[in-house]
Amino acid sequence: MLAIHAVPAFKDNYIWMLEEGGRAVAVDPGDDAPVEAFLASRGLTLAAVLATHHHADHVGGLPALAQRWKCPTFGPAREVSASLTRRLAEGERFEVPGIGIELGVLDIPGHTAGHIALTGAGLLFCGDTLFACGCGRLFEGTPAQMVESLAKLAGLPAATEVYCGHEYTLANIRFAEAVEPSNARLAERKARDAAKRAEGRPTLPSTIGEELATNPFLRCTEREVVASASRHAGRDLAGVVEVFAEVREWKNGF
Numbered sequence: 001m002l003a004i005h006a007v008p009a010f011k012d013n014y015i016w017m018l019e020e021g022g023r024a025v026a027v028d029p030g031d032d033a034p035v036e037a038f039l040a041s042r043g044l045t046l047a048a049v050l051a052t053h054h055h056a057d058h059v060g061g062l063p064a065l066a067q068r069w070k071c072p073t074f075g076p077a078r079e080v081s082a083s084l085t086r087r088l089a090e091g092e093r094f095e096v097p098g099i100g101i102e103l104g105v106l107d108i109p110g111h112t113a114g115h116i117a118l119t120g121a122g123l124l125f126c127g128d129t130l131f132a133c134g135c136g137r138l139f140e141g142t143p144a145q146m147v148e149s150l151a152k153l154a155g156l157p158a159a160t161e162v163y164c165g166h167e168y169t170l171a172n173i174r175f176a177e178a179v180e181p182s183n184a185r186l187a188e189r190k191a192r193d194a195a196k197r198a199e200g201r202p203t204l205p206s207t208i209g210e211e212l213a214t215n216p217f218l219r220c221t222e223r224e225v226v227a228s229a230s231r232h233a234g235r236d237l238a239g240v241v242e243v244f245a246e247v248r249e250w251k252n253g254f
């Protein structure tokens with residue numbers, strides 16, 4: 001049965017390791033050393049590497065892992081192309097080597113121009129686009145692109161497990177409380193996730209259903225989010241893209 005492990009890297013990254021039958025697949029390995037240590041500690045063979053976008057803290061370890069294990073590497077068609085054996089674009093499906101699951105590809109530009117999500121088997125690997133109770137910064141895209149990308153992810157089944165690239169959850173919840181102070185689900189979520197962190201455990205995965213209920217970036221049509229964003233902007237905001245853009249700006253300075 002497939003097991004998914006969070007391997008911490010750098011300050012707050014997670015490299016997701018999918019394990020099945022003595023083989024493993026690494027998602028967004030920003031560093032090869034913690035992946036190698038994980039494989040050695042469990043006696044596993046690396047069967048493939050998957051990447052969501054080109055940032056070094058997600059793919060820095062990819063070339064060394066591919067060379068050491070002679071394994072296929074999958075990533076966005078419009079990014080990290082030199083080191084990929086398979087370039088993925090929206091609508092494609094592929095069997096992940098060695099672990100018996102099939103994943104589909106969504107194009108989700110905004111954080112980077114070619115960012116992809118991988119989803120299937122009730123799982124979502126979304127890199128730095130959707131975070132637990134937050135979303136990625138817009139380094140290479142527009143608010144309108146990010147709104148569309150997040151809407152694709154929000155449309156996945158509510159039980160879908162969300163595996164994102166960083167442990168930002170508690171800080172994101174503090175911001176969400178400022179945006180939507182009367183959302184009671186946020187207090188529940190903060191208590192649950194703070195308890196996990198106090199035990200040294202990841203807050204992830206979350207679920208799409210939990211994100212829909214608590215993530216302000218997926219709630220830009222909710223009355224309280226619109227009102228808070230308008231107050232922060234000092235003017236009435238009209239439409240989901242304007243509200244999203246204001247909430248994203250607000251978070252940048254929070």
Ligand SMILES: [Zn+2]
Nearest residue numbers: 053055111128
């Ligand atoms: Zn990134």
